[in-house]
Amino acid sequence: MSKRARLWRATAGLAALAVGAGTVPATAAGVRPGWVVAVVDQASRRVLVVAGAEELTGYRGPDEEPVVWSWSADTAGDLGDLDPRRSWELPDEAKSRVRDGRRYLVATASGGLAALVDTGTGATAWAVDTGQLANPHSAELLPDGNVAVAASGGGWIRLYAASLGPRATAHAEYRLPGAHGVHWDQRARLLWALGDDALTALRVGGTAAAPALTAERTVPLPEPGGHDLSPVLAEPGRLWVSTAGHLWRFDPAADRFTRVRLGSEGAERDIKSVGDEPRTGRLLIAAPDHAGPCSWCTSALTLHRPDGSWRLPGTHLYKARWWPSWGSGA
Template sequence: MSTSQDSSGAAAAATYQVAITEQRTGRILLFDRNAQWTDANVRWSFSTGNAPGWDHPFEIRFRDTRRYGMIALMTFGRPGEGRAAIVNVTSKAHLTRADLLWSARITSYPHCVERVPDAGTVVVAGSRDRLHVFGPSSSDPATLKEVQTLEFTKAHAVLWDDQNKLLWVTGGTVVRSYRVTGSMRDSRLVKHGPDIKIAGNGHDLQPDYSRPGTLLVADSRHVYSLNKATRALTTVASLPHPKSYVRHANGQAMWTTDPNAEDSVWGGPTVHFSAGGDRTRPGAQIYKARLYTTQFH
């Protein structure tokens, strides 16, 4: 990896857990970072059975709710047929589609999903140029229905910023922010501030847990640090086709890449760590790796 990131990225990792979206088997798997990533060491999982529209998991992230405790937000699918879904993480260790709290068919190839606390809003980034805004009629996610659809070129990632009360989105060659007005079924996104230009196709947005006040943005070949207050970008890494990138609070970076951009597989078998100790599942197709946390920054 060619990188200009600071030397704190080489700090030894604390023990924490990592969730991966494994597209070959249609599963989301949670492991201890320092364990061997074998089936015997799976701490939590969600399995789709690779049903139509549920294959190829693209996103997993964890959020806290007053009603259910921890939930998982997930997206799946192929071009023209996909799903966004919510499941209660605290119910049991190994879940399937029978355990869902909510799901919706998304035909714009959904790559990411986020929840806006208090408003109850759920936003799905459809990589075929759409943002889908869902609002509930109560605290039950089963009442979510689509209330707004916005055009956004190649929308790949969406992230709630609880410090500035903004929803950040990236896709194509821009990063954009929105205010969320209203709540529940009256929730709407309103563009806020100037667009931020990036070099390639935006793929991922994550907090930088080692640097509150900044986000990490991954495009086709770069990772940037974005200052949320000034909107200034700094390149922190050059990587071949990064699909996800995040930094732990202790400074260690974790990322996934597409090792062969010419084939139809969007991930490889390995999750990389700046402190070493990469983790590999032979034969796996890992699109994203996420820290097991509900924190926004």
């Protein structure tokens, strides 16, 4: 087994799973549609999509690891012009989005890269290098094919006219100190943006070729340090918001934050990503474990409802996302 082969250990009755280092095809034979997990591993500089715990029976060697799909800008042949050795440094986002029946990976890296990747072909549909100082932390695909990017170092939300082509750089910009998260709410047709101290609803105007962003309203956070922003899938329209100290559920209808208690103060602190799986109610959380070389990463993912953990020794995980209906086009 190679040095980069990893073994996930599951506790609280969860099965073990392992992730290998080799490149895997865009789809894996025998993997049925269902909820899987994507992790951003800064050690291997890859996004890894792995089968859900209920589908696993244990580690059986590197040729039988339950990796559904993997991607890295380092091995993407169509990204050489954007210097991925620099721009893909410290990858920090991996979202699954479907548009026109095709599934895409929406990815960013602190080194400056933001990319939209067709998971069926592995081809990059769009990418931009925002520069190292911008420190992109999240991105979102909009229905018209454009891509919103949140950059904490740059202090902005940009809506790139990605629909114009694979290297389109035209964009609208909204200034937001500490911009860390961005999410498109299809029901309200609003682009939600999370910064250090506020959650802002942005109205998208203009055209696909020349987009515009206008703040519709801004809601102060209950405490500073906004980090992750994601939809509450079991309650459409509501949002998960993590801050430096706690986890919150936000109700846009009332502009109200409700604290979500996870059993201990420590479990609620410095959450890098959070998401729920509607069919089981499980929460998947990534937060620093302070056991590795970086203060912001972890080698363990935490589950709540029911509680448990998945360990991947040797990795530097930053975020983890549930990916719904893998292979079904949904």
